[in-house]
Amino acid sequence: MTTIKDVAREAGVSTATVSRVFNNVGPVDAETERKVRLVARRLKYVPNALGRGLSTRRTDAIGLLLPDLFGEFFSEVLRGSDQTAQQAHYHLVVSSSHNNREEIRAALTMMRGRVDGLVIMSPHIDAETLNENLPQSLPVVLLNCYVESSGFDSLNIDNYGGAHAMTEHLLSHGHASLAIIKGTEGNFDARERLRGWADAVRDAGITPDDRYQVPGNFSEASGYEAAQRLLALTPRPTAIFACNDSMAIGALSALRDAEVQVPREVAIAGFDDVPIASYLTPALTSVQVGIHNLGVKAIETALHAVRNKNAHKKQQIVFPTSLVLRESCGCNISSLTNHQRQSIVPEGR
Amino acid sequence: MTTIKDVAREAGVSTATVSRVFNNVGPVDAETERKVRLVARRLKYVPNALGRGLSTRRTDAIGLLLPDLFGEFFSEVLRGSDQTAQQAHYHLVVSSSHNNREEIRAALTMMRGRVDGLVIMSPHIDAETLNENLPQSLPVVLLNCYVESSGFDSLNIDNYGGAHAMTEHLLSHGHASLAIIKGTEGNFDARERLRGWADAVRDAGITPDDRYQVPGNFSEASGYEAAQRLLALTPRPTAIFACNDSMAIGALSALRDAEVQVPREVAIAGFDDVPIASYLTPALTSVQVGIHNLGVKAIETALHAVRNKNAHKKQQIVFPTSLVLRESCGCNISSLTNHQRQSIVPEGR
């Protein structure tokens, strides 16, 4: 592997000059530059990222800590993140499947020194763990984490508002017995969505029935199971709000297997508005959160922090949500094609 | 940020000893070790990855180059990769959305020096580009790339076999007019699947109709459009083989909008067997490729190469596929629940 020294020797200049050429910094004679570039190309020289990083204390990489790479949600977050990072000529170091505090801690220390900034998406994180395991100077962006500290930039989805609005919408269809398929126990999103649902139900003058609140874990399988459980109840609920689209998909599948018509007999709505939602049968009504944008914004925030050496004012941003009404909730728009269906969004809340 | 020198000074030993302690190498007195670890913990010392990497010429990271992070397929590959890398205490540097040769070239050089090995999944790669832009010593695993050289480890899906088998299966349902929704132009997978389909059709004594081979690009939207185009034909095909599940999902959606019964009027099958396939309406018959395993195996191969300093014998592995028969192809198993449905696989081909 050729180093800067090889290039310097071959071009008859010092390493400093080669460095200047490759970083476009300081004055370099045009002729010298030409010569250096020529030699570099001939020797296939590429500056070593480690050496450079050690010297500059920059890595040109952003770390991305995710809870579990499952389904379309994370795929979309990642896509947005990757695009944004790449545009800024940054790398993405991805680490996932951290399902408890100890694993997170390990991942955090592993990341130290490898990245210039960190985007963390994990329900199992708290300010103390962060402060314990990360240098103060490392920019951190919390994505959908419930951390009370205002010492970090954070991005959150308006879980409460979205769930509340969707529940109101289902109520507007005349449903009186609303059920919810809850998200993973202890998860912040799950809790907030449940709260939004419960408040909306109560606001409508209905007392939430405990039996109508069945557990789930954000997977299709759990949605399937939850729906089966709901169908066994008497009286059977006439509308189901699933705390994410994956579970809604599972639920749809269970209802079909039980030969229950959706939305005629039971209406369904999800959360996230994953890309395939509009292609389902029936097309899934969902709460749109702009997942892709979430990834984009997270990286942008991290990069901003990196550029300001983390001395900027930290922001807590809440991402607004909007309802995307399709068929599964009972909106009578079955004559539209999918493409049109995708754009039907109720006026702003 | 505390360095090894700080720890050494504070513990009253040399940096060499501290290094020995943290790498479990060479003899160190138990008492000394205790003291060093204590000081290290107190100072919150974490070895710097860059310094270490520069010295050892290892980065403990594997690069993953993907064409486009879209949908469930890549999400699954990534999940398998990440799990495997993490178990081996390696990091994953992900880079995606490389849709032409120049972008690939740029990504390859960016990765140089940052990773110990590289997993490349890209239709736009060739042996020359690889040899030009990568040092001979860097382990490379090609995932689903069409590269004629045997100088690299490679993993390929049995695209031809899978498509052939699925087409045969559709034919066994008595369909005489089979259509195909093709994958992205120029894509290796797409080409092989088309070839498998065409051969199976011909083997059945049918001459493939050009109008029944409509273009697609592996996205839901393109599947939707392609199906619409097929429905407009007379005679209308009675079975459609979509070159991946995303397009099959789009097609299903189009057929429903056109009020065409699946599988009664038109049968459909996909390729990939993404996780949600079994939750669709009707449940999607697909060619299973074990996407998750693909990621696992790719990283395992890369790690093996890293450990052997890339001096091992390169392997070209073809991943077998299997059919997963559900409802959309017309198999009469509608009385089963989803869970059972998932496990119905025909005897080995």
Added chain:
DNA sequence: GATCTCTATGTAAACGGTTACATCTCGTTA
């Protein structure tokens, strides 16, 4: 022609580790 600027370049010290080699101290053996 001395002084001052400005440009172009070189020198060498970091950056944070690892590791070959040297050194020192003991306990063991002939």
Added chain:
DNA sequence: TAACGAGATGTAACCGTTTACATAGAGATC
């Protein structure tokens, strides 16, 4: 008791860059 071997530790070179500082030469200014 001298020689030896093994264990514990230190010394310093090295990995590939960047960059503060030094230096040299060429015009420009007085």
